[in-house]
Amino acid sequence: MSNNIDLKKGLDIPISGAAALSVASTVTPDIVAVKPTDVKGLLPRLLVREGDRVLAGSPVFADKKNPDILLTSPVSGTVAQVVRGDKRKLLAVLVKADANQEYVDFGAKDPAKASSEEIKEALLKSGLWTAFVQRPYGIMADPAITPKAIFVSAFNTAPLAADTEFVLGDQFAAIQAGVKALSKLTEGGVHVSINNANCAASPFHKLEGAVLHTFSGKHPAGNVGVQISHISPIKKGETVWTMSLLLLAAVGKLFTTGKLDLTRKVAVTGPVAKNPAYVEALPGTPVKAFAKFYDNAAGDVRFISGDALTGENVTEDGYLGFYDNQITLLHEGTEREWFGWAKPIRNKFSSQRSYFSWLCPNKKYDMNTNLNGGPRAFLMSDVYGKVLPMDIFPIYLVKACMAKDIEKMEKFGIYEVLPEDFALVEYVDPSKNDIQSIIAEGIDYMIKEMA
Amino acid sequence: MDRNSKFWFLHSTIDAFDTFLRVPGTVTRKGSHVRDAIDLKRILIIVVFALVPAAIFGMWNTGYQHSLAIGQTPELWGDFWFGFWKVLPLFVVAYVVGLGIEFAFAQIKDEEVSEGYLVSGFIIPLIVPVDTPLWILAIAVAFAVVFGKEVFGGTGFNFLNPAALTRAFLFFAYPSKLSGSACWIALRKGETMVDATSGATPLSYLGEGVNAITSAGYTFKEMFLGTIPGCVGETSVVAILIGAVILIFTGVASWKIMCSSVIGALAIGGLANVLGATDVPAYYQLVMGGFAFGTVFMATDPVTAAQTECGKWIYGFLIGALCVIVRLFNPGYAEGMMLAILLMNTFAPLIDYCVTTAATTRRAKKATIA
Numbered sequence: 001m002s003n004n005i006d007l008k009k010g011l012d013i014p015i016s017g018a019a020a021l022s023v024a025s026t027v028t029p030d031i032v033a034v035k036p037t038d039v040k041g042l043l044p045r046l047l048v049r050e051g052d053r054v055l056a057g058s059p060v061f062a063d064k065k066n067p068d069i070l071l072t073s074p075v076s077g078t079v080a081q082v083v084r085g086d087k088r089k090l091l092a093v094l095v096k097a098d099a100n101q102e103y104v105d106f107g108a109k110d111p112a113k114a115s116s117e118e119i120k121e122a123l124l125k126s127g128l129w130t131a132f133v134q135r136p137y138g139i140m141a142d143p144a145i146t147p148k149a150i151f152v153s154a155f156n157t158a159p160l161a162a163d164t165e166f167v168l169g170d171q172f173a174a175i176q177a178g179v180k181a182l183s184k185l186t187e188g189g190v191h192v193s194i195n196n197a198n199c200a201a202s203p204f205h206k207l208e209g210a211v212l213h214t215f216s217g218k219h220p221a222g223n224v225g226v227q228i229s230h231i232s233p234i235k236k237g238e239t240v241w242t243m244s245l246l247l248l249a250a251v252g253k254l255f256t257t258g259k260l261d262l263t264r265k266v267a268v269t270g271p272v273a274k275n276p277a278y279v280e281a282l283p284g285t286p287v288k289a290f291a292k293f294y295d296n297a298a299g300d301v302r303f304i305s306g307d308a309l310t311g312e313n314v315t316e317d318g319y320l321g322f323y324d325n326q327i328t329l330l331h332e333g334t335e336r337e338w339f340g341w342a343k344p345i346r347n348k349f350s351s352q353r354s355y356f357s358w359l360c361p362n363k364k365y366d367m368n369t370n371l372n373g374g375p376r377a378f379l380m381s382d383v384y385g386k387v388l389p390m391d392i393f394p395i396y397l398v399k400a401c402m403a404k405d406i407e408k409m410e411k412f413g414i415y416e417v418l419p420e421d422f423a424l425v426e427y428v429d430p431s432k433n434d435i436q437s438i439i440a441e442g443i444d445y446m447i448k449e450m451a
Numbered sequence: 452m453d454r455n456s457k458f459w460f461l462h463s464t465i466d467a468f469d470t471f472l473r474v475p476g477t478v479t480r481k482g483s484h485v486r487d488a489i490d491l492k493r494i495l496i497i498v499v500f501a502l503v504p505a506a507i508f509g510m511w512n513t514g515y516q517h518s519l520a521i522g523q524t525p526e527l528w529g530d531f532w533f534g535f536w537k538v539l540p541l542f543v544v545a546y547v548v549g550l551g552i553e554f555a556f557a558q559i560k561d562e563e564v565s566e567g568y569l570v571s572g573f574i575i576p577l578i579v580p581v582d583t584p585l586w587i588l589a590i591a592v593a594f595a596v597v598f599g600k601e602v603f604g605g606t607g608f609n610f611l612n613p614a615a616l617t618r619a620f621l622f623f624a625y626p627s628k629l630s631g632s633a634c635w636i637a638l639r640k641g642e643t644m645v646d647a648t649s650g651a652t653p654l655s656y657l658g659e660g661v662n663a664i665t666s667a668g669y670t671f672k673e674m675f676l677g678t679i680p681g682c683v684g685e686t687s688v689v690a691i692l693i694g695a696v697i698l699i700f701t702g703v704a705s706w707k708i709m710c711s712s713v714i715g716a717l718a719i720g721g722l723a724n725v726l727g728a729t730d731v732p733a734y735y736q737l738v739m740g741g742f743a744f745g746t747v748f749m750a751t752d753p754v755t756a757a758q759t760e761c762g763k764w765i766y767g768f769l770i771g772a773l774c775v776i777v778r779l780f781n782p783g784y785a786e787g788m789m790l791a792i793l794l795m796n797t798f799a800p801l802i803d804y805c806v807t808t809a810a811t812t813r814r815a816k817k818a819t820i821a
Contacts, residue, residue: 015485159485233814302484309483330485332478340474341492348488353701354497355488369478373490374470374563377607380494381758382705391814393759393807411811419482426482430489431607436482 004196005230007217007389011351011424013159015308016364017276017329019267021166024277025292032075033083033092033284034060038322039071039130041139041447044090052079057104057126057260060093068143072127074262074282076102092319095284108258111181119181123251126260130322131247135228135240136415137443147241149188149232152179154204154245155195155215157222158307162267162278162325164195165202168245172203174252175245179210181255182243193227204245217389225421229390234415246325266320268293270308270329271366272301283322287314294329302369304328309423310436333370341373348372351428352383376431387424392416394425398435401442406449409442418443463557467564491566497703498570501694502748506577508690509683510534513581513637516680520636521643534581537637538683541576544585548592549575549613556601567606567754568596574614574748577684578741578789579621580634587628591620611796612755615745615789622784635680652681654740654786657778661731674738685744688737695747704751707760708767712746713737715771723779736775745788746771755796759806766802770795 036044043064048054054073061071077097085091106126111119120143123129132141132150141147155164168175183190189211194204196216205212213231215221224242234240243251246264253261265278266285273293281289287303294301296316304311305321308328312321320327340346349357349365357363384394392413400408419436426435458465469475471492479486514530514537517523549572557564575592595616600609621629628634635652653674656663673679677687685691698704720733736742750756750770757766770791777787784790 013485235815302478304484308485311484313484328484334476334478336473336476338473341490342496346488350488352487352489354493354703357488367485369484370474370486371477371479372474372486372488373492374475374477376491376563376565377605379491379567379607380753381756382753382760383702385760391810393810395758396807412807413811413814423483427485428487428489430487430491430494432486432490434481 004214004216005227006196007215007221007226007230009386009389010157010218010220011387011428012157012218013309013367013424013427014349014362014364015159015271015367017270017273017366018160018364019162019269019273019276019278021163022277023265024268024275024279026280027285027289028097029282029285029289030097031080031286032073032077032095032097032282033286033319034071034073034095035092035284035319035322036061036071036090037092038283039140040133041137042069042071042130044071046082046090046093048079048082048093050079050082053077054079054095055102055104057106059127060095061090063140066143068124069129069140070124070127071130072104072260074260074284076100092284103259103261106254106258106260109255111177111184111252111255114181114184114255116184119184122254123181126254128247128251128254128260131243131251132241133243135225135234135242135418137447138418138420139447141241142239145239147186147188148234148238149240150182150186150190151224151228151231151240151242152182152190152192152210152245152248153222153224153227153242154192154202155222157195157219158309158326159219160267160269160276160326160328161222161307162265164245165198166278167265167267167325168249169203171249171252172206174249174256175204176207176209176252177255178248178250178252179207181251182248183209186241188232188240191227191231193222193224193231195222220387220421220424221389223421225416225418226389229392229416233391236410236415238415244323247323264325266324267326268329269326270304271368272331273327273329281320283320283324285320287316287318287320287327290327293327300332300334302330302332304330308367309427310420331366331368333368335370351387352430371432373430373432375433378429378431378433380430383428383430384425387428388421390416390421394422397442398422398425398433398438401438401445404442404445406446409446414442414446460558463562463564464554467554467557470563494703495566495569497697497701498748499573501697501703502570502573502577502684504690504693505684505687505744505748506538506573507531508677508687509577509685510538512677512686513537513683515678516636517638520638534637537581538576540585541579541581541583541588541683542572544588545575545592546572548589549596552593552596552601553605556605560605562605565606567600568613571596571613571617575617578614578618578682578744578749580629581637581683582634583621583629587621587625588617591617591624594620607754610755610800611793612749612752615749615792615796618789619793622786622789635682652740653679654681654778657729657731657739660729661735664731664735671735671738674735682741682744685741688743691743691747698747698751704747705753705756705763705767707763708751708756708770709746711764711767712750712771712774715768715773716742716775717771718768719772719775719779723775729779733775736778740778740786741788742771742774745774745792749789749792750795755799757799757802757806759803759810761810762799762802762806765806766795766799769798 513534773791
């Protein structure tokens with residue numbers, strides 16, 4: 001691993017509540033949700049009715065534009081409810097799980113011997129096609145495209161993220177099978193990025209059939225977008241796919257066992273999580289199934305599927321997302337602190353030296369959701385670039401997105417970024433702008449205008 | 452606050468004072484669920500904090516220069532209080548006029564009041580001669596805030612530094628009152644200067660060479676310490692350096708701009724020495740007039756400076772260079788710093804445009820591995 005890519009820029013957020021490396025329990029939820037809203041770009045068409053019986057792997061939704069792309073149920077059971085929102089928008093299908101799980105048999109096959117068409121078909125039928133994220137724009141992958149390359153990040157630097165070795169270290173065989181399958185879908189190879197810090201300890205440096213890269217540095221070194229920009233930046237007209245290691249393991253298991261097995265070790269984390277630890281669960285598990293980890297009697301807990309920077313605020317009635325293996329529990333910071341901004345010493349973390357948190361570099365903070373200020377125009381110029389290890393000008397891109405200026409958005413690298421890459425830029429912004437949603441709106445505008 | 456409340460027409464003002472006292476209880480709605488503790492109030496209070504040494508020294512120096520001018524024996528506290536009561540009205544006028552306009556515009560635009568003027572209002576009294584008539588100062592502040600900032604959309608959208616604009620307005624609109632050698636020393640009614648003092652700043656001797664500066668009684672050490680006539684807060688390089696250390700350590704202001712501005716001044720000053728344009732050593736340029744103050748507190752204004760890191764080096768260098776060029780080759784107007792800052796403010800977007808275009812062109816050519 002001589003050609004390690006060392007990223008100097010970035011920031012590890014010292015938030016308290018890391019999950020202890022043990023599996024506290026297995027959650028077998030009564031109800032599991034299948035949510036089309038998890039997949040960006042999917043226009044859902046409902047394939048089931050209330051009362052229908054489904055197996056683990058049975059289709060629940062299909063995409064309207066490309067009916068081959070399916071969302072499938074992760075459990076066997078009966079369709080209990082179809083949840084719709086405003087304008088009858090499909091939000092979720094709730095499946096009441098059986099006591100004994102039955103799986104659709106997709107047929108085990110050796111991915112090394114299967115053709116690319118067979119692999120595509122298996123992924124589409126099992127509902128694992130949506131494990132791909134297509135860049136630019138971070139949308140559902142188009143099966144008609146052959147991507148330039150496929151990228152997988154084998155580590156996660158997000159705050160309190162699940163420990164990759166703990167969660168997936170025992171699934172090496174499945175991940176190896178997944179890599180073999182994916183390498184059939186592209187000419188450019190499957191690029192797997194490993195954390196340089198524990199490269200030797202990580203089983204993934206033994207993966208065959210993948211192009212391995214090592215990265216070192218703070219968050220967002222584990223973001224696949226950052227890795228792509230250092231391995232092979234996406235240019236206009238190019239398309240790449242990415243997949244999380246978590247779902248790559250599921251893809252591998254699909255080929256080795258013939259079943260759709262989305263079970264995952266979910267890290268329940270955050271400052272208000274009681275005894276944070278790991279739980280075996282499925283995507284679509286209700287947040288309430290994790291009730292023993294929190295106390296929301298005062299209604300002041302924020303429930304996030306994902307990490308504290310990029311996760312989705314799902315509320316207590318929500319469900320674990322398809323791509324997530326982390327739940328973050330935060331305190332809603334509605335308290336108002338007297339002279340907070342003027343205090344010389346304040347028990348809050350700042351990446352900048354205006355506060356004195358730099359004196360205790362190892363301290364962890366009980367962070368909450370307070371904005372810590374009011375929204376203002378952009379004033380500072382040098383704080384943003386320090387946390388984004390990509391060769392772009394972050395605020396120029398943000399302003400181009402605000403101005404909806406396509407030419408400038410292209411110039412400043414809209415094809416290379418997703419909102420998640422700007423999470424830290426948003427975190428450090430002293431002007432408290434919602435930068436991730438500005439980027440998301442810019443991307444939506446590009447999709448609309450360039451279609 | 453409720454839109455139907457009868458105090459709605461004051462809601463920006465009330466919000467401003469309310470959030471001044473207590474951090475707002477707003478929580479994140481979109482994107483990152485946790486946010487850094489830093490906000491603009493904190494950043495700007497650090498700048499004000501960094502300005503305090505220069506302000507305190509300026510008050511004392513005002514009294515000290517007064518004592519010298521009337522032939523009195525200087526004494527520490529007496530001089531400070533004399534200066535304090537001379538300078539305080541400048542602060543009051545700068546803040547009342549400037550913040551009044553800010554609050555009014557925030558209310559009209561239905562926005563929260565931005566804190567940017569807290570710094571401008573502190574800088575302005577420090578960069579004007581102590582005897583500036585208050586009504587002139589009020590007009591200059593109003594002009595700078597309205598036409599330098601609000602018409603472009605307020606703090607964050609202005610392309611000229613409001614403090615530099617205030618000073619430019621003063622010096623071009625009221626040249627008779629605010630230049631020459633009469634305005635730098637505060638005198639009470641009926642007091643006259645003793646013969647030995649002229650009241651002129653070292654800069655006014657710059658055109659006559661280093662001997663003229665020395666024979667007027669100004670040594671490098673005095674100019675470095677700041678015991679010379681000049682604008683209130685700009686004389687003491689020591690006090691300004693304390694501020695610079697605070698700004699650089701906290702990361703609030705760009706050390707790149709400060710460094711490159713000093714390099715630019717030394718480069719042009721040194722070149723002028725070599726070519727024989729002046730015999731004033733280049734390092735004298737750093738301690739005379741408003742160079743140090745402008746470099747540390749005004750060139751580094753993040754809104755009007757270059758935004759790109761490479762651009763900051765160019766921007767700072769040109770400020771230092773232009774300042775010395777104006778000083779050396781424009782005998783009619785000796786102080787080049789504020790003109791250099793204003794000129795480079797207008798060119799900062801162009802510098803950034805060139806830097807970003809060069810970077811994106813280079814990126815487009817980068818070879819790909821995959």
